[in-house]
Amino acid sequence: MPKLEAQEIFAELEGPEWKLDDGFLKKDIISVTQFNRESIYKVLETAKQLQALDSEARSGILRGKSIAVLFYQPSTRTYTSFIQAGQKLGADVVGIHGMMNYSSAYKGESLPDTIRTVHALGVDAIVMRHFEDDSALVAAKSVDIPIVNGGSGKLEHPTQALLDVRTIIQETKGKDPKDVHVAFIGDLKYGRTVHSLSELMAILGARRMSFVSPEVLRLPMSLGNTLKRRGVDVFETDELSDVVGEADVLYVTRVQREWFSSEEAYERARTSQQITPEVMSHARQDAVLMHPLPRVDEITPDVDADPRAAYFRQVTNGLYVRMALLKLILVDG
Ligand code: NCD
Numbered sequence: 001m002p003k004l005e006a007q008e009i010f011a012e013l014e015g016p017e018w019k020l021d022d023g024f025l026k027k028d029i030i031s032v033t034q035f036n037r038e039s040i041y042k043v044l045e046t047a048k049q050l051q052a053l054d055s056e057a058r059s060g061i062l063r064g065k066s067i068a069v070l071f072y073q074p075s076t077r078t079y080t081s082f083i084q085a086g087q088k089l090g091a092d093v094v095g096i097h098g099m100m101n102y103s104s105a106y107k108g109e110s111l112p113d114t115i116r117t118v119h120a121l122g123v124d125a126i127v128m129r130h131f132e133d134d135s136a137l138v139a140a141k142s143v144d145i146p147i148v149n150g151g152s153g154k155l156e157h158p159t160q161a162l163l164d165v166r167t168i169i170q171e172t173k174g175k176d177p178k179d180v181h182v183a184f185i186g187d188l189k190y191g192r193t194v195h196s197l198s199e200l201m202a203i204l205g206a207r208r209m210s211f212v213s214p215e216v217l218r219l220p221m222s223l224g225n226t227l228k229r230r231g232v233d234v235f236e237t238d239e240l241s242d243v244v245g246e247a248d249v250l251y252v253t254r255v256q257r258e259w260f261s262s263e264e265a266y267e268r269a270r271t272s273q274q275i276t277p278e279v280m281s282h283a284r285q286d287a288v289l290m291h292p293l294p295r296v297d298e299i300t301p302d303v304d305a306d307p308r309a310a311y312f313r314q315v316t317n318g319l320y321v322r323m324a325l326l327k328l329i330l331v332d333g
Contacts, residue, residue: 178205
């Protein structure tokens with residue numbers, strides 16, 4: 001099957017059938033472009049309510065439902081948090097972590113066939129991560145149960161963007177996201193978390209964003225243009241010092257080694273923008289330091305004790321945001 005380009009994927013997702021404006025029940029979660037301000041806040045509100053419940057009350061919410069979690073790429077946080085989110089809400093959850101090695105994908109089965117097979121076994125929703133940009137869309141078109149995108153190629157990671165927005169609101173003490181200046185740092189070309197979060201912040205009306213990367217890892221031009229069309233003032237630089245003292249949020253990312261054609265190309269692209277206590281001494285007192293994790297060496301471990309370092313609190317938010325999404329698509333969206 002020919003692979004869809006980013007532009008084609010987003011054009012298809014413009015269709016009203018994908019939008020979440022009228023609710024989440026039985027809907028797919030493929031892309032941040034399906035959301036508007038109201039639907040984003042619905043997820044955040046639901047996450048808050050679920051966090052306030054005790055484990056007993058939570059455990060009945062998805063009783064009788066079953067969820068399959070199929071991951072074709074490595075993961076620690078996203079995989080574990082989806083499994084935990086489903087289980088804590090009382091669903092039956094089956095997970096295959098190494099789909100490329102331990103499922104029939106290894107034998108050459110196509111993605112639509114695998115998805116149809118899992119559907120035929122009676123699951124109510126499928127959460128997936130896959131290395132193709134169009135994977136979640138292809139899966140969603142193969143079956144009529146909800147597909148939740150836990151990362152598709154270089155393009156999108158919508159559930160990460162939602163947990164990042166929750167973190168931004170919490171850590172900025174309730175600031176409206178439209179007034180928050182995020183500086184994205186690192187691999188802006190291949191980093192799907194950057195792509196999804198910048199667009200989600202733009203949907204929330206963010207007026208200003210900065211993008212710090214070496215030339216070879218710059219933000220895709222099409223995304224830069226989309227952000228500008230949404231009214232964002234986009235500032236690009238290769239110098240962290242241009243923005244470190246101004247940004248409300250420093251969103252640092254890993255150079256995505258897996259997409260480079262050679263080890264040399266990766267080594268050449270590796271950013272010199274390492275976050276150290278010295279760099280943090282130039283950041284604002286009320287700045288928030290985020291990272292989707294895993295980090296390699298973009299943030300030195302001696303920064304972890306800095307109260308502005310929010311990356312492990314980000315992980316906890318992921319659990320509640322994923323619980324919220326599962327509840328909304330499966331029982332009462
Ligand atoms: C990210 C991913 O897989 O896109 N990880 C995550 O889900 N938190 C970021 C990365 O791998 O660098």
